[in-house]
Amino acid sequence: MGAMTGEAFINRLNQRKTEIWFNGNKVEGKISEHPAFKGLIHTKESLYDLQHDPTFNEDMTFSLPGKKERIGLSYLQPKTKDDLKRRRKMMEHWARHTHGMMGRSPDYMNSALMSFASSAAILKDRENCFPEHIQALYERAMNEDLSFAHSFITPQVNRSQINMGFSEEPISAKVVEKNEKGLVIKGARLLATQGGITDEILVFSAPRLFFDPDQAFAFSIPSDTEGLKFICRESFVGSESLFNHPLSARYEEMDSIVVFDNVLVPWERVFYYDNVDAAIDFLNKSSFYSFAYHQVIIRQVVKTEFILGVAELLVATINVSEYQHIQEKLSEIIIGLETMKALLDKSEADAEIDEWGYMRPSIIPLQVAGTIFPKMYPRFCEIIQLIGASGMVSLPTEKDFESPIRQDLEKYLQATNKTAEDRVKLFRLAWDLTMSPFGTRQIQYERYFFGDPIRLSSNLYKAYPKQLSVDRVSQFLHLKND
């Protein structure tokens, strides 16, 4: 089939019998019509349709020798810097279409899968490892344009350092049985964005201190596998009104807790299990981080452009561009944007061919970008609030504008060169972006995208090549013992 249409995406999703719990009830009926999911699903529909839009088709897809159908370009295994640029262009199109507000647009997981396939050789001939299952999934995903969710946070009864995390009753999802059909998994994962509303769920663990062998696995299974449950949080869709909630009505992605109730993972779906070394190697030596970061930073650049647009439009609407502190705040956003773009460019310019022949973006600039954005994004949202000031607080709704008080609103809320309606639309956008449950969840999401910020700093410090600088200082001082 190759690159899917939006319609095909929705139809396939509606046919799955995934067990999803929402506010105490099991979700029944077409998932694409459920108020908590419909906005997102229709936005994803439009993303898939972009692949077939004549304007974008060339940029969004590629041909594979011997295949008739064009394939979604997020599956492309890059071999040249030009391939990297093509990947970037494709991701920019999707990110622009959603203004960077969809954290898990399909290219994220597709890129992850592509990187897995491109590095599967790491697992070759190692115990309990099945690199061929990765390749098989990659091909199936490409052909069927499958959508994936991923879960990465394990429940923690106790976050103390000295707690080992072992307990008798499995709380974190772990292997409780192996039989001829496959692995049996019991336990939970805490946070899967779009969990339940994709075709499959890909499960693997970030290595950590006291890494339990029973948790050192990776696999992908259909969302409607028996025993698999997705427990949703409350919905952050403000309403279906695009006037009132321009972002949450379209981009609220839902997060869920994933419960494995003795779920059977067939052998052909297992990538590896019970091999701590392989699990660590696979994450650290594969191109996963390079390509995941590459996708994320591209999206964050687009999001920052959007933030800049909102900020500047607010400034123009209430006519405050002459104020020095406003200029300073806007220049802070500009600095953030240019910095992210420069780091992204550098990761591509310094890209190198890895040992399996794929062109891997340089990781250090991406890691730097991934370390600073979690601090920049909340600050950008604060800047939006500081520009909007008390104007963010009492905003009328779409219905107010359709009621007899419309004329009062038109008069009292007009701006220098904007109607009251346009002004309110803009402020509602600013509110949805920074002060609604959708907006604050986005802040928390960007803050923790790559995990604990303190650990990110620490990793960067450890990974960074510092010796040359140290040597130069030692030589300058003629130190003896270095």
Add this chain to the structure above:
Amino acid sequence: MGAMTGEAFINRLNQRKTEIWFNGNKVEGKISEHPAFKGLIHTKESLYDLQHDPTFNEDMTFSLPGKKERIGLSYLQPKTKDDLKRRRKMMEHWARHTHGMMGRSPDYMNSALMSFASSAAILKDRENCFPEHIQALYERAMNEDLSFAHSFITPQVNRSQINMGFSEEPISAKVVEKNEKGLVIKGARLLATQGGITDEILVFSAPRLFFDPDQAFAFSIPSDTEGLKFICRESFVGSESLFNHPLSARYEEMDSIVVFDNVLVPWERVFYYDNVDAAIDFLNKSSFYSFAYHQVIIRQVVKTEFILGVAELLVATINVSEYQHIQEKLSEIIIGLETMKALLDKSEADAEIDEWGYMRPSIIPLQVAGTIFPKMYPRFCEIIQLIGASGMVSLPTEKDFESPIRQDLEKYLQATNKTAEDRVKLFRLAWDLTMSPFGTRQIQYERYFFGDPIRLSSNLYKAYPKQLSVDRVSQFLHLKND
């Protein structure tokens, strides 16, 4: 009557025919039963009842010579430092009852009114000034325990400095006619917290550059005066579930735009009009700022204590107290709390009798507190988010706990020494405090309580006595020209 009961408060409110617009509809029926207002109104009910609670009655009320009924203590005109302490104790009770989350508990406006009455003599014998109307209102308010709203932000088509704000059609509320009955007001005010759900609305303007004489007025009128309209924003009540939305279900106060559609303000309700000098003098020389700041800082101290409790309970629940960065964040809250308390104490210790014989808290320490809290409060909320981390994102609801998946939740969300239910309750509180529409509105509200933070800094700089320090340096250097 004197200090009112909660029941009396509700009955009187329900009898008013105030014109309130909510989401395009005129509010009909008992206001105390409307979903957008009932939580707040019932919380206020419990505040008024506290005045009659045997435990608090002594602290919350006082006797006036020749009066049988006890009066609400927020009306007490303090003449000694002990009176100030009594006022503080009373305000702490009300603030504790609402954890500092109700910005406009009755003591705020009552204190304002008390300060107006205590300084009314400023207006004596000045053109278009009626100090006796202030005294009359003060007495009536005391006797009937009236509730008030206040509006302080004027619509601004244009916030540029060089814009004079004059326009033909009145946009900001202004006097459009004077006749034998009183003043006629037309135009709007942008933000009245609890506007429409109090007995009266007190209207006056903070002096500013290019202060239009037509806007230099002050008066108080019943909320259901003809031609007066309150246009509400959307409601930030998350739901009526105290489990799901422990704060917004109780404390969401609503903000509204106030429209004056040729409203007649009878002469006996007018404090002053068309006298820019008197308006400026009245605000700057009366004890208004001293007592308003005093009430606000007391509330903010209580709120900070609450924040500290939430933060520490989160730390204990997920067992992270050993982490240095967590200790540093908590100590930041502690420093903020102790600083606010020390400044409040100092304002009372340095209080002085003013020219009309009332004990006025020292303004400088209060001004400092009022300048730093707008920066501290958003940071405290950020700290709560940083402690809660990814745990803030996918929280189940009350109904989830009442459904078949309860056992999953109990198992996978348990904490070190807390049940899953208690853990979720706590995290939902943290979410409602910092990430819900209610929580983010609170952040914006505290940030702008006393107006533009940049102007606050500037005012503090200008008002602060610096000369002695300058002289000491000049003498140290033996400078010639000072």
Add this chain to the structure above:
Amino acid sequence: MGAMTGEAFINRLNQRKTEIWFNGNKVEGKISEHPAFKGLIHTKESLYDLQHDPTFNEDMTFSLPGKKERIGLSYLQPKTKDDLKRRRKMMEHWARHTHGMMGRSPDYMNSALMSFASSAAILKDRENCFPEHIQALYERAMNEDLSFAHSFITPQVNRSQINMGFSEEPISAKVVEKNEKGLVIKGARLLATQGGITDEILVFSAPRLFFDPDQAFAFSIPSDTEGLKFICRESFVGSESLFNHPLSARYEEMDSIVVFDNVLVPWERVFYYDNVDAAIDFLNKSSFYSFAYHQVIIRQVVKTEFILGVAELLVATINVSEYQHIQEKLSEIIIGLETMKALLDKSEADAEIDEWGYMRPSIIPLQVAGTIFPKMYPRFCEIIQLIGASGMVSLPTEKDFESPIRQDLEKYLQATNKTAEDRVKLFRLAWDLTMSPFGTRQIQYERYFFGDPIRLSSNLYKAYPKQLSVDRVSQFLHLKND
């Protein structure tokens, strides 16, 4: 003798045969005439003279029953809040005389000694403890108005947490022998401010992890005790010109490394030794921290007043008070100053009688002040630099003004309402305060006055009473397990 004169102070100091090393040479001749020390010693002379100045005598000294001579008031053991206020006034006089720039004015160590004597009972009847020696020293110090230095930092070959600090050869000063005459000490202490230029040196250790019993001692010995060596750092006196270096010419205090080369400490000088518990108890339960913090915060308040004076005088001189960012920076200093003052007031207002009958300032507000000043002071210095801007860089000297180019300077460096000479004097002060070796050492000194800032935050968090706040939140949520 009681309160000493400046002359007596200098004479006694010059008679000591203290072994001081400076830039590779043993210091010979009168210490009060050595270029590295004379400025400081003459400033201290003027401090002692203040005790006899008719204007200050009453404030600076007190009478003891049965004593003719008045005693320096820093030795007063306070029993009432009024006593605390007297102590504060006395310390303010001394601090004002030196603009808070002398970190170790005599009242610091005098207060420490007073607190030791007031809490000596803690050591009663404990092994290897001699509270009577503390009392004896206190009385001798009072009668002779002795001056003291103190050393508090131990050498550390290795600051890693897992390093235990034990080594065969004593590096940190420790007891290497006990004999009938006393203890023999060998090893070093890293930093004694004014080390060698006081009558005595008081030695004790702040308890810490892995506290070696051999280091759990406290004693005081004359600076010229045999085997005691003081190794000075380079001098930060810029020159003797008060025009060029108004601060360092007067207040540079010198720091030294203290080497104990088998120094015999006679038994009557020992307070305690080889008793880890007693050492810990003595520091934590005595009033030492309360009174040490009290003195320090008083000095820091005076220093902040000086900073404010310098900042405002710069602003006036270059006429930039209209700039919003300048107003904001000045208000930052004002906020810091008022906060420190409020915390200081609160520590006195909340003072309580301790178990031995002395009025002890409340420690929490002082601890808060001591935690924030290390961050505020460097920022204040940065603000001075930001106001001075490029004007801080090319400043002429006193000799330039005495040379033929004086007229060029007078013309080209004049300010709005200041002569060039006054302008240069002021900028040189700002430079000496923030950019000279003296100024940057002051920054580092204030930053680390009470030790590692991260540990200070951590201590504050641990010491602070948080339970009441936690309980209120628990009750609000009706949590089960608290």
Add this chain to the structure above:
Amino acid sequence: MGAMTGEAFINRLNQRKTEIWFNGNKVEGKISEHPAFKGLIHTKESLYDLQHDPTFNEDMTFSLPGKKERIGLSYLQPKTKDDLKRRRKMMEHWARHTHGMMGRSPDYMNSALMSFASSAAILKDRENCFPEHIQALYERAMNEDLSFAHSFITPQVNRSQINMGFSEEPISAKVVEKNEKGLVIKGARLLATQGGITDEILVFSAPRLFFDPDQAFAFSIPSDTEGLKFICRESFVGSESLFNHPLSARYEEMDSIVVFDNVLVPWERVFYYDNVDAAIDFLNKSSFYSFAYHQVIIRQVVKTEFILGVAELLVATINVSEYQHIQEKLSEIIIGLETMKALLDKSEADAEIDEWGYMRPSIIPLQVAGTIFPKMYPRFCEIIQLIGASGMVSLPTEKDFESPIRQDLEKYLQATNKTAEDRVKLFRLAWDLTMSPFGTRQIQYERYFFGDPIRLSSNLYKAYPKQLSVDRVSQFLHLKND
């Protein structure tokens, strides 16, 4: 002659009869032997020698058609991106040789001159403009490898915005007469780094509000022109000991006030005069900013590498790399370094041919780098101080290590894997870098390199292309009036 040797540079400098005032005296004798200048001059000698060093000769020089001698590469007018890379490599060599500590290495002014020559066509056929004089100077500079100083700050009696800066007696240097020989200049410039110790001084003004036509000039004249005086500040050379003052002994550049006492500037030296429009155009449209920024950012990157080396060596020496807050501080330096490098790379990657055929680095990324470094550099210095902590305060000197107390120092100051001497060397470097007069002047210098930081932010905001982002938001909201 082409690229000069160090010896030739010194000889030529010593032959000039420049009028330099230092601490009230006119400097006599060989300038290269004066204690205030010798360190710098010998460092510059070594920079010029690098041009002839076989290892660097190829990188540091280039050939011009028809010229035998190779020319210093900073004079190369780049026509391709490869030329830009060559320029960068050359500048990196010089910057590395001085660890980025010499703000005015010869490439800075050479690049400025090259950019002037490359854009001189802007001045063609304009009144009072002489582009041919620029070209002539450029050629002479290239052939003789001349060294230049520049002055850019005008004296300001009054920095208030509303002060026009006009006065009768010229204070800022201005044209007071025109005659057949040239312009006569009277007045002063406030800050010329290396003023008096270069061959020539290039004078031009940054356009500003109320730009006086009498100040709208540009020219270059020999430093020893009659009537020209350089008044130095005090010297920041700590001593000649490289052990004690490893940086200031080598890199202290000296700043001076430049006085024009009716200085005749011959016509053939004048670039333009009395033409405000041409002066503004020339600075804003020429490639001056692009090439000046390019040189500066290259140097700052090298300096940041040096900072990183110092920081990491300190961390290793006192063995604190395990601490999370240390890792975070180091990662802050790493982030700064990588960001600066990425922006520099981007400016080269996005370079474009200008209208006169020269390859101009993209200005936006350079402007961003130039806006953030003034904030990063002081923070890096603070980080160095925070790592060094109390260890920065009492450091022995070279002479201490040559004296009898050497053995004490060796024992008590040893580090984990460093001798005491090496440890002290390193800490003295850290002190000279961040706490000496040299170090603090560097902080102020980097902070104000491109002028007032607030204006830099404002310029960036104004120059940045924001419209596309605004349009996307407008379209997203279907706003009517954009």
